[in-house]
Amino acid sequence: MSRTKKVSHDKLKKECKPTFFKFQDTSQLTFSDDIIGQERAVKAMEFGLKIKTKGYNIFMCGMTGTGKTSYAQNIVKKISKKCKTPDDWCYVYNFDNSNRPKSINLPAGLGKVFQKDMEEFVKVLKIEIAKAFDSEDYEREKTAIAKEYQSKKAELMEKLNKHAEKQGFKVKTTNAGMYFLPVIEGKTITEEEYSNLDEKIKQEINEKSNIVQLETLDIIRQIKNIEKEAEERVAEWENKIALFAVGIQINDLKEKYRDYKKVLDYLEKVQEDILKNLDEFR
Numbered sequence: 001m002s003r004t005k006k007v008s009h010d011k012l013k014k015e016c017k018p019t020f021f022k023f024q025d026t027s028q029l030t031f032s033d034d035i036i037g038q039e040r041a042v043k044a045m046e047f048g049l050k051i052k053t054k055g056y057n058i059f060m061c062g063m064t065g066t067g068k069t070s071y072a073q074n075i076v077k078k079i080s081k082k083c084k085t086p087d088d089w090c091y092v093y094n095f096d097n098s099n100r101p102k103s104i105n106l107p108a109g110l111g112k113v114f115q116k117d118m119e120e121f122v123k124v125l126k127i128e129i130a131k132a133f134d135s136e137d138y139e140r141e142k143t144a145i146a147k148e149y150q151s152k153k154a155e156l157m158e159k160l161n162k163h164a165e166k167q168g169f170k171v172k173t174t175n176a177g178m179y180f181l182p183v184i185e186g187k188t189i190t191e192e193e194y195s196n197l198d199e200k201i202k203q204e205i206n207e208k209s210n211i212v213q214l215e216t217l218d219i220i221r222q223i224k225n226i227e228k229e230a231e232e233r234v235a236e237w238e239n240k241i242a243l244f245a246v247g248i249q250i251n252d253l254k255e256k257y258r259d260y261k262k263v264l265d266y267l268e269k270v271q272e273d274i275l276k277n278l279d280e281f282r
Contacts (some may be wrong), residue, residue, distance in 0.1 A: 001274040022282055035071050049079050075094050090114060092118070095269045104262040114263065117253060127273070129281040132245040133238070148228035153223055160219045180212055242278050245269055 019042025023029060035041060041060075048058040060068045063143040091101040106114060132138065157171075164171045169180040170188050182205050194202070212267065250271050257263040 033165065035067050045075060049076070088112070092266050095273055102262075102266065104260070104266065106260060106263070114257070117256070121249055121253060122211055125246065126281050128245045128249065129278070132241045133282050135241075138237075138241050142234055145230060145233045149226050149233075152226050156219050156222055156226070159214060162213050163215050167212050168205070170211055171211065178216065180209060180216075183208075238278060239275055240277055242281075246274055 017272055032053075043056065045060075048056070058072075060072060062068050085108040087105040090104045090106060090111045092104060094100050094102045104114075158171075161171050164180055165183075168183050170183050172179040172181055182194060183189070184193075194205070197205075251268055253262055254267055257267075
């Protein structure tokens with residue numbers, strides 16, 4: 001027996017009369033945070049947002065266009081206005097491990113201020129350090145250090161010349177190194193003249209040459225130590241000049257953020273790194 005039934009077209013549609021609505025257009029409507037017909041979902045959302053313990057998440061699913069995203073954004077904004085404003089979190093460079101940035105939490109709004117302060121600090125510092133190394137005081141002290149150690153090197157070379165002369169040699173210095181030329185009767189001899197000498201005289205020259213070579217090695221070692229000491233003195237002076245320039249700028253920041261230990265620790269590391277890499281700022 002057939003169960004089909006004919007239905008007239010007027011019963012297959014739902015009429016929505018304009019007189020049913022109490023507004024002229026949708027601009028006159030008040031926005032609703034709720035999702036129509038989803039009372040359980042609303043209660044679940046409200047319950048979930050009250051959970052403060054870490055490790056819990058809220059997952060929403062449903063058809064596209066049902067208002068899930070708008071509802072979630074609006075309800076979270078509404079509840080967050082009643083909550084304590086969270087700290088700003090700043091991630092800064094870790095000078096001990098570049099692959100693991102360090103986090104610094106600051107009161108809301110101060111994170112942006114700190115970021116701008118650091119940008120301005122670097123900008124000003126480049127100018128101030130460049131000025132410091134262009135100053136007359138810096139050049140004067142650097143020149144004085146160079147002269148002092150140049151004088152010490154000259155004294156050692158004079159000592160070597162006298163020692164070589166005593167053994168019958170003249171010292172000749174070139175870019176390739178030092179040479180010792182045998183001296184006979186007040187004049188240096190050529191290789192040809194040396195080859196024509198008596199074997200006994202050659203042996204004496206060679207023995208004395210070995211003595212001079214040993215003295216030379218000791219003198220060269222002393223000269224290298226002097227050059228190293230001079231470099232250290234210049235580096236120490238440059239560090240002092242830079243520390244003064246950096247200190248003025250960084251102390252202002254330390255004073256401003258004196259209540260935030262993580263910021264102070266970070267600024268200490270910044271200062272150390274700048275002094276290690278002065279060439280980047282000159």
